[in-house]
Each structure stands twice: as C-alpha cells, then as structure tokens.
Amino acid sequence: MSRIAKEYKKIVQFLSQDHQELGVVSLEPIEGDLSRWNAVISGPSETPYAGHRFKLSLSLQEDYPLSPPRVTFEPGTMPHCNVDFQTGEICLDILTRDHWSPAWDLLHVLEAVVQLLGDPVPESPLNIDIANILKVGDTLAYWDLINYYMCLPCLVDDC
Amino acid sequence: MNQRLTDASDFAQSAVPQLTQLDKLLRCHICKEFLRVPVLTPCGHTFCSLCIRQYLRQDSKCPLCLNELRESSLRSEFLINEVIEVYKSLRPNLLNVLVTKSQTESPLIELGSHSDEDDDIKIVGAREKPSSSASSSLSLRVSKPPARAQSLLKNQAGKAKQKMAQCPICEQFYPIEALERTHLDECLTMQSLGSHPRPAEKENSHARKASPLPVPQKRAAPKPEPSQCHEESESNLHVDKYLNSAATVDRQRLPKVNFTSMSVSQIRQKLASLGLPVSGTRQNMIARYDHYEMLWNSNFCDAIEPVDETELKRQLLSWEASRNSSNAFGSVNSISFIMKRANGGKSYQKLLSDFKNDKFDRRSWISLFHQEFKELVREARRKLVNKRSAQALTANGEEAFQSSA
Numbered sequence: 001m002s003r004i005a006k007e008y009k010k011i012v013q014f015l016s017q018d019h020q021e022l023g024v025v026s027l028e029p030i031e032g033d034l035s036r037w038n039a040v041i042s043g044p045s046e047t048p049y050a051g052h053r054f055k056l057s058l059s060l061q062e063d064y065p066l067s068p069p070r071v072t073f074e075p076g077t078m079p080h081c082n083v084d085f086q087t088g089e090i091c092l093d094i095l096t097r098d099h100w101s102p103a104w105d106l107l108h109v110l111e112a113v114v115q116l117l118g119d120p121v122p123e124s125p126l127n128i129d130i131a132n133i134l135k136v137g138d139t140l141a142y143w144d145l146i147n148y149y150m151c152l153p154c155l156v157d158d159c
Numbered sequence: 160m161n162q163r164l165t166d167a168s169d170f171a172q173s174a175v176p177q178l179t180q181l182d183k184l185l186r187c188h189i190c191k192e193f194l195r196v197p198v199l200t201p202c203g204h205t206f207c208s209l210c211i212r213q214y215l216r217q218d219s220k221c222p223l224c225l226n227e228l229r230e231s232s233l234r235s236e237f238l239i240n241e242v243i244e245v246y247k248s249l250r251p252n253l254l255n256v257l258v259t260k261s262q263t264e265s266p267l268i269e270l271g272s273h274s275d276e277d278d279d280i281k282i283v284g285a286r287e288k289p290s291s292s293a294s295s296s297l298s299l300r301v302s303k304p305p306a307r308a309q310s311l312l313k314n315q316a317g318k319a320k321q322k323m324a325q326c327p328i329c330e331q332f333y334p335i336e337a338l339e340r341t342h343l344d345e346c347l348t349m350q351s352l353g354s355h356p357r358p359a360e361k362e363n364s365h366a367r368k369a370s371p372l373p374v375p376q377k378r379a380a381p382k383p384e385p386s387q388c389h390e391e392s393e394s395n396l397h398v399d400k401y402l403n404s405a406a407t408v409d410r411q412r413l414p415k416v417n418f419t420s421m422s423v424s425q426i427r428q429k430l431a432s433l434g435l436p437v438s439g440t441r442q443n444m445i446a447r448y449d450h451y452e453m454l455w456n457s458n459f460c461d462a463i464e465p466v467d468e469t470e471l472k473r474q475l476l477s478w479e480a481s482r483n484s485s486n487a488f489g490s491v492n493s494i495s496f497i498m499k500r501a502n503g504g505k506s507y508q509k510l511l512s513d514f515k516n517d518k519f520d521r522r523s524w525i526s527l528f529h530q531e532f533k534e535l536v537r538e539a540r541r542k543l544v545n546k547r548s549a550q551a552l553t554a555n556g557e558e559a560f561q562s563s564a
Contacts, residue, residue, distance in 0.1 A: 103188035
C-alpha cells in the first residue's frame with residue numbers, strides 16, 4: 001500500500017496548485033483510510049453538466065494498482081448515458097480489469113470520468129433513455145432532459 | 160525500503176525544480192518507487208522486475224503503451240540499476256543542500272549582485288556555504304576543480320612542514336614520526352612475509368620523492384586526498400559493478416506450472432522439491448509456487464546481484480504472512496485466540512494490522528505480551544543452564560572414560 005500513500009502525497013500537492021481545468025475539485029481518503037476515497041468533480045464547460053458538481057466514491061482493492069479502482073457516482077445524482085442513475089455505476093473501459101493499466105492513478109481515473117461527461121458513448125448505455133435521445137441526435141432534448149434532472153429535489157443544492 | 164515517503168515533488172520547492180523530472184523518470188510506473196531491478200520491455204519501457212512480472216501474470220500487455228508483452232521478452236537493465244543506486248545515495252544530500260539553500264538565500268540574488276565575477280566561481284561559492292554545515296561529501300563533488308586544487312594545496316602545504324625521512328628498508332619517504340612509530344615494524348614484517356608495503360602508500364611517497372617542492376607540481380596532477388579516495392572508490396563501485404555485470408544464468412529459470420491437471424499430492428511434491436512449505440489448501444500452495452517462481456526468476460534472471468535462495472524463501476514467507484493477515488483476518492491462531500480472551504482481542508488485532516508499517520506501536524506491543532516474553536526468556540535461560548550442565552556431565556564422563564582406559 002505504499003504506492004497509494006505516494007499517490008496521496010501527489011494528490012495533495014496537485015490539488016494545492018489549483019488545476020481547475022481538469023475538473024477535479026477534491027479527492028480525499030475517507031477518515032484516513034487510504035482504500036476508500038471521496039471525490040468531487042465539476043462538470044466540463046460546453047456540456048449540460050457545466051456549472052454543477054458531482055460526488056464520486058472510489059474504493060481500492062487489495063491488489064491495487066494491479067486491479068482498477070471501483071468508481072461510482074453518488075446514487076441518483078448523475079444523468080448520463082453511461083452511468084446507472086439508480087446505483088451510480090459507471091461504464092468506462094479503463095475501469096474494467098481488461099483495459100486497466102497499473103501505470104494510471106486516481107487522478108487519471110477522475111480525468112477520464114470528467115472526459116466521459118463530455119463524450120457520452122450511447123453504444124454501451126446504462127441509462128437507456130438518454131442513450132436513445134443521443135442516438136437519434138436530438139441535442140435539444142438531450143440538454144433539456146439533463147437540465148431537468150439537475151433541478152430534481154435531490155440535486156437542489158447544486159442549482 | 161525508505162522510511163520516509165519520497166516523491167518527485169520533493170524537488171518542486173528546491174533551488175533546482177527541474178530535478179523533479181529526473182526523479183520522476185527513475186521511478187517505476189507501477190509502484191512509484193525508484194526502480195528496483197529494472198527490466199526493459201521490447202516496446203522500450205522500464206519497470207521493476209517484480210512489478211511487471213506480477214502484472215503480466217494477469218494481463219500480457221505493457222502498462223504504458225498497451226502493446227502485447229510477454230514475460231520472456233523482458234531484459235534486465237544494469238545501467239539504469241546502477242544509475243538509480245548512485246542517484247538514491249545522492250538524493251538526501253541533494254535535497255538537503257538544494258532545499259536549505261533556497262530557503263536561506265536565493266542564488267539568483269547572489270549572482271546578480273556580483274555580476275562582474277565569473278559565474279562558475281560564484282556557483283561554487285554559493286554551494287559551499289550551506290554544504291559545509293550539512294554535508295562535506297557533496298561539496299567535494301559539486302565544487303569546481305580550482306577549488307579542489309586549492310584545498311589540496313592547503314593540505315599538502317601542511318604536510319610538507321613535517322620532517323620527512325627515508326625508510327632504510329623500502330627506501331621511501333615518510334614523516335619521521337610515522338616512520339619511527341609504525342612504518343619500520345610494518346616494513347620489516349612485510350619483508351619477512353615477502354610482500355611489499357601497501358600500494359597506496361607507495362604511490363603517495365613516490366609523488367613526494369618526485370617533487371620535493373610539491374606546490375607547482377600538484378596543480379598539474381592533483382593526487383586524490385584520502386577522503387576523495389574514498390569517494391571515488393565508492394562511485395567507482397557502481398561503475399565497476401556495471402562494467403563487470405553480465406547476464407549470467409547460473410541457475411535455471413523456474414518454469415510456469417499448469418496446476419489444473421495436477422493432484423494435491425503432486426503439487427505438494429513439486430513444492431517439497433523446491434524446499435517450500437507444503438501447508439495450506441490447494442489454492443494456497445499454487446499461489447505460493449507462483450509467487451516463488453516470480454521471486455526466483457526476478458532474482459536469478461534480472462538482478463545484478465542475486466540474493467541467496469534462503470533470502471528468497473524469507474521474502475516468500477513475509478509475503479504470505481502479510482497476505483494472510485489482510486485476507487483472512489478471522490483465521491484464529493493460538494496466540495490471537497489467547498489474546499482475544501485476555502484483552503478483548505481488539506487492541507491485539509489493531510496492533511497486528513500495523514505490524515509491518517511505520518505506525519506500529521512497539522511499546523504497547525511489548526506491554527501486551529509482557530507476560531509471554533518473560534516466560535520465553537525464563538524458558539530460554541532454563542534451557543541454556545540445562546545444556547551447560549549436560550555438557551559438563553558428558554565432559555566429565557569422557558574424562559572418566561579416558562582415565563579408566
């Protein structure tokens with residue numbers, strides 16, 4: 001686990017330098033346990049998510065970095081075609097065992113998640129409604145639907 | 160292993176922040192430590208031997224470029240290994256000097272205020288100030304030749320004041336005191352043994368003979384001072400190690416074994432033939448062999464200085480112990496069972512979980528097992544006494560036997 005301790009040091013250093021352009025707002029271990037982390041990312045600009053912040057939880061397994069971290073959004077907060085709205089589960093190739101590389105770290109993962117918000121992949125959906133709208137190319141409906149989700153009561157603190 | 164967590168960002172606040180890059184490049188991308196036994200992939204990337212072997216077990220591709228990669232195509236990189244060894248030994252000094260300097264005074268200001276002087280000399284002066292207090296070894300390394308020669312001259316001048324005399328046996332010059340006290344005896348014994356005095360001394364005295372006025376000569380060909388001698392031999396150690404390295408395979412690479420078709424007794428046999436413990440379930444034994452195979456191949460195929468088999472077995476044991484403590488927390492061995500009863504078990508478990516890291520609370524561990532430790536010491540003492548008396552008895556018996564014969 002010395003690797004994750006090193007990452008922690010790097011993350012603290014990184015966040016203190018204020019890299020807003022990556023969209024990573026905060027990333028810290030839960031109660032000093034380096035195998036469970038909470039993160040907050042901000043929605044990238046020129047997407048319907050711009051101006052909102054999203055909470056994620058990351059958990060590392062025993063053999064990290066040989067196995068990928070498990071990353072989920074806070075349940076019921078993320079309307080995205082590759083995210084299960086109910087559970088927060090994310091469908092992202094680099095988070096699967098087959099595509100993960102131990103050369104990546106937690107900041108890479110969050111970066112990839114932020115990118116996913118800007119580049120939804122409707123071919124492998126977990127949220128079928130949004131994926132269908134994207135497939136037919138109805139951009140207006142896509143933006144409005146997400147904006148509608150954003151104003152749901154559970155997200156009200158972000159509005 | 161490093162006690163402190165080191166990271167490339169340590170240099171970010173130093174006088175030379177560019178060193179961050181160097182520091183980063185010398186680290187393994189899997190464990191983020193400095194490369195231990197670095198190996199090169201065909202795609203040109205370098206990892207710790209153990210890290211990459213462990214990863215290739217589950218996925219045969221390079222973690223950096225995702226190209227296909229097989230364990231057999233890894234090649235060791237002796238040069239990088241030695242570069243890192245040198246860098247690692249240098250790093251604390253480097254940090255010490257560079258960080259304290261940037262905190263006390265900015266070198267840029269110094270340079271600006273004496274802009275009419277030579278830059279080289281400036282840098283030497285700026286570096287020597289903090290290092291003289293922090294570490295003298297580094298100042299020698301970074302200072303420029305003129306400064307080195309000067310300090311040499313000073314030392315040389317001091318030595319020249321001593322009275323020299325020729326040794327009647329080896330006909331070389333030594334300070335009178337040293338000659339009378341030790342050298343004559345040394346020379347005589349050496350001669351009687353048929354060998355010559357130490358070559359280092361010989362060289363030194365030759366130089367003195369050639370130049371009775373050593374000052375101008377020394378400038379042309381400075382002899383290394385004793386401290387530098389030491390330094391040089393140390394830095395040469397890594398150079399020599401690299402030059403003498405060769406990919407020798409004096410031990411056979413351990414093969415990968417397909418255990419699926421083997422019975423438990425066959426697996427047990429396989430482990431026993433390597434001298435490994437045969438306890439545990441089938442799964443345990445397979446994992447044990449796999450890890451040992453990795454340790455073995457990394458050690459005997461990649462390492463520049465392979466360690467002994469017994470050391471490998473020790474590593475295997477500690478790996479297994481750490482795995483078991485984290486995986487099967489509920490596994491009850493006798494001690495933990497006793498402790499659970501006596502102390503509610505919680506503090507023991509908590510201590511045990513920290514056993515291998517820096518947080519380990521040595522004092523409460525001692526107090527927790529105070530009784531047991533005492534018992535063990537008592538037992539050991541008793542055994543020692545028993546053994547002694549037994550020896551005495553047998554010695555007596557032998558004597559008696561001899562006298563009777």
